[in-house]
Amino acid sequence: MAEPEINGHSADSPGGAGTRARAHLSLVKDVPDTTPTPPTEAPDGATVETAAGQVARARRAVIAAVRHERTRTAARYAARNGLYVVGGARVLTRRAWESRTTARYERMIRAAEATGQLEEAKEWEERAQRFRQQRHQRRMEMLTAPGRAAKGAACAAGLGAGGLLLLGVALAVSTENPADVADPTMFVVDLVRWMVFIGSVVWGPLTMAAPWAAMAGLWTVGRKQQAAPKWALPARRHDAGGEPITPSIVVTALRDLGIGPLKKAIKDMGDAGAAMLGPITLAGCGVEVDVTLPSGVSTEEVMNRRRKLAENLGRHEHEVYPTVAPAARTIRLWIADSGALDEPVPASPLVLDPGLRANYKTGRAPWGLDLRGDVAAISLFQKHLLVTGLSNQGKTAALRALALWLALDPTVEFRIADLKGVGDWAMFDGLATVLIQGPADEHVMRATHMVEDAFQEMQDRLQAPPGTVFPPLVVIIDEAQVAYGSGVIGKDKRPYGGAKANSRYFQAIKGIHDQGRAVNVTTWEGTQDPTNDNLPKRSREGNHIRASLVLGTEAQAKMALGETPVEKGAAPHKLRQGLDKGQVVATGDGVPLGTGQASMNIRTHYINGDEAEAIAEQAKQRRQPVNTADDTGPAEPADHLADIAAVLGTQKRMRTEEVRQRLAEKNPGEYRGWTASDLIRTLEAAGADAHKSSGVMVVSRARVLEALAERDDDTDDDADADDDGE
Numbered sequence: 251m252a253e254p255e256i257n258g259h260s261a262d263s264p265g266g267a268g269t270r271a272r273a274h275l276s277l278v279k280d281v282p283d284t285t286p287t288p289p290t291e292a293p294d295g296a297t298v299e300t301a302a303g304q305v306a307r308a309r310r311a312v313i314a315a316v317r318h319e320r321t322r323t324a325a326r327y328a329a330r331n332g333l334y335v336v337g338g339a340r341v342l343t344r345r346a347w348e349s350r351t352t353a354r355y356e357r358m359i360r361a362a363e364a365t366g367q368l369e370e371a372k373e374w375e376e377r378a379q380r381f382r383q384q385r386h387q388r389r390m391e392m393l394t395a396p397g398r399a400a401k402g403a404a405c406a407a408g409l410g411a412g413g414l415l416l417l418g419v420a421l422a423v424s425t426e427n428p429a430d431v432a433d434p435t436m437f438v439v440d441l442v443r444w445m446v447f448i449g450s451v452v453w454g455p456l457t458m459a460a461p462w463a464a465m466a467g468l469w470t471v472g473r474k475q476q477a478a479p480k481w482a483l484p485a486r487r488h489d490a491g492g493e494p495i496t497p498s499i500v501v502t503a504l505r506d507l508g509i510g511p512l513k514k515a516i517k518d519m520g521d522a523g524a525a526m527l528g529p530i531t532l533a534g535c536g537v538e539v540d541v542t543l544p545s546g547v548s549t550e551e552v553m554n555r556r557r558k559l560a561e562n563l564g565r566h567e568h569e570v571y572p573t574v575a576p577a578a579r580t581i582r583l584w585i586a587d588s589g590a591l592d593e594p595v596p597a598s599p600l601v602l603d604p605g606l607r608a609n610y611k612t613g614r615a616p617w618g619l620d621l622r623g624d625v626a627a628i629s630l631f632q633k634h635l636l637v638t639g640l641s642n643q644g645k646t647a648a649l650r651a652l653a654l655w656l657a658l659d660p661t662v663e664f665r666i667a668d669l670k671g672v673g674d675w676a677m678f679d680g681l682a683t684v685l686i687q688g689p690a691d692e693h694v695m696r697a698t699h700m701v702e703d704a705f706q707e708m709q710d711r712l713q714a715p716p717g718t719v720f721p722p723l724v725v726i727i728d729e730a731q732v733a734y735g736s737g738v739i740g741k742d743k744r745p746y747g748g749a750k751a752n753s754r755y756f757q758a759i760k761g762i763h764d765q766g767r768a769v770n771v772t773t774w775e776g777t778q779d780p781t782n783d784n785l786p787k788r789s790r791e792g793n794h795i796r797a798s799l800v801l802g803t804e805a806q807a808k809m810a811l812g813e814t815p816v817e818k819g820a821a822p823h824k825l826r827q828g829l830d831k832g833q834v835v836a837t838g839d840g841v842p843l844g845t846g847q848a849s850m851n852i853r854t855h856y857i858n859g860d861e862a863e864a865i866a867e868q869a870k871q872r873r874q875p876v877n878t879a880d881d882t883g884p885a886e887p888a889d890h891l892a893d894i895a896a897v898l899g900t901q902k903r904m905r906t907e908e909v910r911q912r913l914a915e916k917n918p919g920e921y922r923g924w925t926a927s928d929l930i931r932t933l934e935a936a937g938a939d940a941h942k943s944s945g946v947m948v949v950s951r952a953r954v955l956e957a958l959a960e961r962d963d964d965t966d967d968d969a970d971a972d973d974d975g976e
């Protein structure tokens with residue numbers, strides 16, 4: 251600010267006050283000398299420049315050239331590319347080190363312990379143990395390797411020489427020329443001679459090219475990993491220049507928010523507002539600070555001015571996350587290092603570790619990183635899940651990443667309807683028991699049957715004796731808005747889709763939301779651009795975990811996540827469409843939220859189609875082959891009498907207890923909950939009553955078959971009567 255005045259001085263009085271002012275200034279701060287040097291009048295009247303003026307001009311030109319953005323970019327470019335080689339060497343050395351030691355396992359154990367995943371830590375510990383044993387075995391084998399190799403070489407040489415001699419003898423016998431005995435051996439000798447010759451010719455260029463090829467390899471690895479210091483990286487990757495966050499910057503940013511009472515309170519504070527702040531702590535790729543607001547200022551007022559707050563802090567809006575802290579009247583600010591959130595998210599552990607296992611009950615799916623850069627792992631045990639967001643922002647990829655992790659637990663059954671049907675879920679063919687793919691009415695009908703079927707299975711499970719253990723059944727409907735929006739009507743005049751109470755799809759989903767959790771039947775829905783019509787309130791609120799990618803408005807954010815998380819700071823509507831692809835704001839049970847935290851931003855790992863195929867393949871190898879159906883058909887009621895006849899098989903009579911047991915094995919969903927009186931009643935109704943034989947109740951095969959035949963006759967008669975009537 252003072253500079254123009256000083257420059258003004260110097261222009262007026264070059265050798266006097268101006269020079270003094272410059273001298274003084276240079277002691278204070280090293281600024282470029284931009285003072286124009288005045289021309290001097292030559293004796294003949296021409297204007298000439300003094301030597302000092304020329305030097306000063308040259309100096310200015312050099313300084314300007316050195317400081318020019320292009321020079322800096324070029325210097326960064328040169329430094330970066332040189333350092334990629336060094337970085338690449340470091341990366342490869344680390345990889346080699348990790349492949350020979352237990353460093354990687356120890357790192358994973360620490361990470362698992364830090365996120366409270368003790369099961370996972372134990373699993374890594376066991377793997378490390380196995381690795382140590384195998385390494386020991388390899389080392390022991392290496393001790394005896396030279397002897398074995400020498401023996402092998404001697405054997406091979408002997409066999410080779412013998413073979414050539416034998417071949418020579420055979421040749422000599424066939425040509426009747428004893429001199430041919432040596433031909434095969436001489437051929438091999440010539441071959442070796444040629445190989446040595448060719449080797450000696452290419453050896454020179456090869457040894458010349460090898461270091462360059464090695465350098466190019468190191469450079470490629472370094473570049474891929476961006477293994478250069480931050481300052482040398484391209485502008486979009488290095489720090490975009492935001493100031494470090496200090497207490498005075500935070501207080502000033504709050505003071506200038508435009509909230510009158512806050513401004514006044516800060517002015518009145520003896521310590522210029524510092525008392526409002528808790529300690530500023532490093533939190534991942536940013537800092538965190540709690541701000542206790544003065545009385546008369548609500549947390550909501552500050553949260554509503556998020557953009558201005560971010561700008562006052564020298565950050566973009568998406569780099570500042572204000573949330574309501576557990577303490578009263580306190581707001582928690584997490585402020586990212588400038589540009590840090592634009593760094594790519596590393597690859598998923600599912601891609602990096604092909605040996606990864608999952609456990610439905612105790613495990614947590616490694617979904618991505620939170621804003622601090624810590625692992626964000628989600629528990630999916632007995633959770634209904636909803637992922638929503640605008641189109642093409644990574645909804646399917648986020649949902650699929652969770653399913654791929656869970657597929658690594660072979661006990662989990664999947665039934666999937668992808669109502670877009672462009673193959674995003676195709677890798678689940680042979681893994682899911684049902685896979686419906688397509689957007690037409692027919693697919694909505696099939697998806698509805700699939701959900702109704704799961705609902706029926708849930709009902710059956712609920713009837714089972716207490717303590718029965720159920721395998722997890724996860725029903726996934728991606729692009730569920732297609733089902734909610736469908737106008738297709740069934741033969742019974744009931745709508746399949748829609749958000750009305752009689753919508754078959756909606757009813758089945760609601761039914762599972764209400765009671766499915768306890769018997770391990772859960773739904774996961776992915777939906778686009780939520781509205782009250784394409785995602786009814788009762789349906790969205792039935793989910794335990796709700797996650798949203800970028801959305802258009804706050805009202806949509808409330809639909810996606812619920813009112814409370816949004817009021818406490820969850821803001822999917824503040825994410826940047828296109829730039830924040832794959833970033834979800836997640837809330838609910840199963841999301842690792844801290845005390846008082848209402849939501850979490852998770853930058854999910856992206857698993858592309860090929861990687862998803864490979865992970866699904868591993869999952870298939872760990873489970874029994876699955877015949878994937880593309881339609882479950884409307885649920886047919888079970889034929890009890892026919893089922894009883896089937897379990898009797900060829901036996902004349904069978905104890906009622908055994909019949910019940912066999913029925914439960916044949917169709918657990920239908921018969922697991924049957925009591926003895928259910929069986930007796932069914933038999934009586936059909937006229938094939940159970941009776942006592944040798945003191946125990948038995949079912950007679952003859953009576954059951956008779957009852958079946960009678961029933962079939964009756965059905966035929968009814969059909970004939972109907973035909974006559976017509």
Ligand SMILES: Nc1ncnc2c1ncn2[C@@H]1O[C@H](COP(=O)(O)OP(=O)(O)OP(=O)(O)O)[C@@H](O)[C@H]1O
Binds near residue numbers: 643645647833857
């Ligand atoms: N986690 C991620 N990180 C970076 N990019 C991602 C991520 N997830 C998805 N993308 C990108 O976004 C694109 C769209 O992803 P996806 O198909 O999952 O979106 P969607 O929201 O399901 O789309 P639609 O609404 O059309 O079904 C992907 O092709 C990929 O390029």
